[in-house]
Amino acid sequence: MATIVLSGYYGYENAGDEALLKAMIIVMRKLQPNVRIIVLSGNPSLTRKDHGVHAVHRYNPFAVFSVVWKADLFISGGGSLLQDVTGRLTIPYYLLVVALALFLRKKVMFYAQGIGPVQRNFGKWLIRLISNRVDLITLRDAASARRLKAMGVTDPQICVTGDPVFALVPEQSGHRPQPLVPEAVFCLRPWRKMKGMEEACLALARHLIDRGWRVTFLPLHAGEDREFAITMAEQLGRSEAQVVSRGLHFENALEIVSEASLLVGVRLHALMFATLLGVPVIGISYDPKVTGFLEDTGRPVFGVTHPLSGNTLIEEVDRIIKNYDDECHKASFWAARLKERAEETARMAMELLETRQ
Structure with missing residues (x-):
């Protein structure tokens, strides 16, 4: 039985990263049903429970060495692992475990990663050295x-595919009629460098409520976003606004978003x-990864290519409502296209696994 070890930001109650891990597991097992998957996790028991895989603590050096030693393929990703915005040790940690896998002569793959921002020269040097x-x-x-x-990364084959989470695209997506009481889901995060975001979103939420909408604040990262979501709802002070403060599992988040008319x-x-x-x-951008996704899918990037204010967001939501069916079709088009790319990443991983000695 082949063994794959996955390294990423797993086990930290971040719905996005947990969803992409689920998607990776599903598509890899679809291609290779008997593959054994081991995850380096910040909370191994939670990862085992949520995903049905073996997991060890990512900061337990003996456990990490043991599972990497057993690996036939070591995968780093997905997600934005090679960036130094969240901390000086982020890049050294993820590349240290990659270096261990290389030292042990394992096949190594970066799986649909997002790169950057990288501000420090040491981080750039380390990325070049290992990658x-x-x-x-x-x-x-x-x-x-x-x-x-x-x-200066030139030696390995580099392929642009798509985020693993798009492997979760439903097989069939029909027409999305607007409900009698439409709902807007706000998935925000606190970010001190992004001026005006809070005021602009509150202005948009008031506008939507005045037009008969419900507003839901959904924290995607329980540890970082929950208090901010509660504060936003309190500032709004309207009974039509609610906060999802419990049950912040990634599957619950997907269900809530699926019932929304707008995010x-x-x-x-x-x-x-x-x-x-x-x-x-x-979309409101605080990071190049958000800007890149919005630009790649032909959307305005508020805070970058478009000014961020209550008025500009209101103008955009009015445009979307006016062209609602077209906007839904546009989203479905990109979903189908990116699903193909996500599945291609998994196929490449399985092909690399087959080349192991």
Whole structure:
């Protein structure tokens, strides 16, 4: 039985990362039913429970060494692992476990990763040093490929595919009629550098409520977003607004988004959830990965290509409502296209697994 070890930001109650892990497991097992999958996780018991795989703690060096030693294929990804915005040790950690796999002569693949931002020269040097030694690099967007090449990564094959989460696209997505009481889901995150986001979203939420909509604040990362969502609802002060503060499992998040008429998102995977479910989005960018996804799918990027204010968001939502069927079809088109790319990533992983000695 072949063994695959997965390294990523797993076990931290981030609905986006948990959903992409679920998608990776589903599509890999579809292609290779008997494959054994082991996950390096921040909460191994939760990962075992949610995903039905073996898991060890990512910071237990003996456990990590043991499972990497047993691996036939080591996968780093998906997600935005090689960036230094969330901390100075993020890049060294993820590349250290990659280096261990290389030292043990394992097949190594970067799986639909998003690269950057990388601000420090040490991080760029480390990425160049390690990445040029892996067997295969797949990335979720073209901008990530450009960043890697700019850092001097040239040796392994680099393929732009798509985010793994799009493997969760339903087989059939029919017409999405607007309900009698439409609902807008806001998936926001606190970000001090993004000026005006809070005021703009509150103005949009008031506008929607005045037009008869319900508003739901959905924290996608329980640890980081919950308190901000509660604060936003309190500032809004309207009975038509609610906060999902419990049951923040990724499957619950997908179900909530599937019932929405519109998603207003800052979190990348919130925008991806809506797209894969055929729900129109308004995207606000705090990071190049969000900008890249919105641009790749032909959407305005508020805060980057379009000014971020209450008025501009209201104008956009009015445009979407006016062209609602077209917007739903646009989301479904991209969902189908990105599903093919997500499945191609898994096929490439299985092909690499078959080349093991």
